[in-house]
Amino acid sequence: MSDAANDKVSITSGATPVAIMPRAAQTAADVSGHYDELDRPYREIWGDHIHHGYWRTGRESPEEAVVALVDLVADRLALTPGMAVCDIGCGYGASGAYLAEHYGLAVTGLTISSAQARVAGGRRPAAGTFTCLERDWLDNRLPDACFDRAFAIESSEHMADKARFFSEAARTLRPGGRLVVCAWLASSAPSRWQVDHLLEPICREGRLPGMGDREDYETLARGAGFVPLGFEDISRNVRRTWAICARRLLLKLATDRHYRQLLASSHTRNRVFALTIFRLMIALRTGAMRYGVFTWRK
Numbered sequence: 645m646s647d648a649a650n651d652k653v654s655i656t657s658g659a660t661p662v663a664i665m666p667r668a669a670q671t672a673a674d675v676s677g678h679y680d681e682l683d684r685p686y687r688e689i690w691g692d693h694i695h696h697g698y699w700r701t702g703r704e705s706p707e708e709a710v711v712a713l714v715d716l717v718a719d720r721l722a723l724t725p726g727m728a729v730c731d732i733g734c735g736y737g738a739s740g741a742y743l744a745e746h747y748g749l750a751v752t753g754l755t756i757s758s759a760q761a762r763v764a765g766g767r768r769p770a771a772g773t774f775t776c777l778e779r780d781w782l783d784n785r786l787p788d789a790c791f792d793r794a795f796a797i798e799s800s801e802h803m804a805d806k807a808r809f810f811s812e813a814a815r816t817l818r819p820g821g822r823l824v825v826c827a828w829l830a831s832s833a834p835s836r837w838q839v840d841h842l843l844e845p846i847c848r849e850g851r852l853p854g855m856g857d858r859e860d861y862e863t864l865a866r867g868a869g870f871v872p873l874g875f876e877d878i879s880r881n882v883r884r885t886w887a888i889c890a891r892r893l894l895l896k897l898a899t900d901r902h903y904r905q906l907l908a909s910s911h912t913r914n915r916v917f918a919l920t921i922f923r924l925m926i927a928l929r930t931g932a933m934r935y936g937v938f939t940w941r942k
């Protein structure tokens with residue numbers, strides 16, 4: 645890690661120190677407020693899945709690409725019918741319900757956004773089951789060893805206590821169970837400029853209490869007793885996502901008064917995220933930010 649990233653200090657109580665810490669503390673209430681306030685833009689600009697798309701061949705449509713990321717996660721989880729699976733930070737429940745239906749699973753999803761829980765709670769897959777809990781993963785109160793598999797697509801970044809993120813996964817998984825995590829990662833040696841103008845603001849504006857690098861995740865997972873099975877850096881396959889989001893946002897701003905009002909109003913606490921989209925685009929293009937898929941076994 646560079647000196648630039650080294651001098652970050654944790655100011656969120658209970659936060660696990662990781663490579664990039666925002667200058668202002670980001671709480672769980674900030675995270676749920678972000679998703680509740682931006683519910684409409686998320687659903688209209690991102691769609692059902694609020695994660696990066698995965699372009700394996702480059703010819704996939706954006707809709708195919710977001711599902712392709714879920715297929716990649718499914719493959720790394722080695723799913724079989726009847727498994728109990730946890731979708732940690734389930735958003736609108738699209739990934740969990742998709743996996744329940746395709747693999748005949750009993751999926752439990754957790755989100756801290758009420759707006760998301762209303763949508764996710766209504767999902768009825770044609771096969772398997774999907775149950776949504778509006779609940780903080782760090783205080784999930786689920787029984788020990790109740791899942792065969794767990795996955796987190798772009799949710800661990802939002803949790804301050806990342807050590808607890810992993811210890812709760814270890815506690816709720818059965819022995820031999822797998823955990824797959826898709827995460828926004830800081831590069832191992834970001835420059836001062838990349839930290840100051842990309843990574844730190846992305847954390848603050850995107851409500852991330854901390855952005856870890858690959859080493860942070862590997863150390864934390866090992867500390868919770870996980871055995872690594874694989875790591876893939878798929879940054880090049882996912883980075884097209886933000887150009888698509890930026891284009892869709894600009895189109896909305898040009899054609900929909902709701903978006904112009906949302907952005908113009910000083911009451912919109914999370915309007916700065918419109919700017920963050922462009923930082924994300926540059927961060928992934930320049931390599932300041934990486935996108936990783938980790939697979940572990942308990």
Ligand SMILES: C[S@@+](CC[C@H](N)C(=O)[O-])C[C@H]1O[C@@H](n2cnc3c(N)ncnc32)[C@H](O)[C@@H]1O
Pocket residue numbers: 672675676679692693694695732733734735736737738739754755756757760779780781782796797798799800802803
């Ligand atoms: C970028 S969205 C990803 C949603 C979903 N995984 C997907 O791929 O569509 C981040 C999600 O993490 C959830 N999240 C963040 N912190 C959480 C916490 N402490 N407990 C449960 N969910 C959390 C948010 O509510 C949101 O659903």
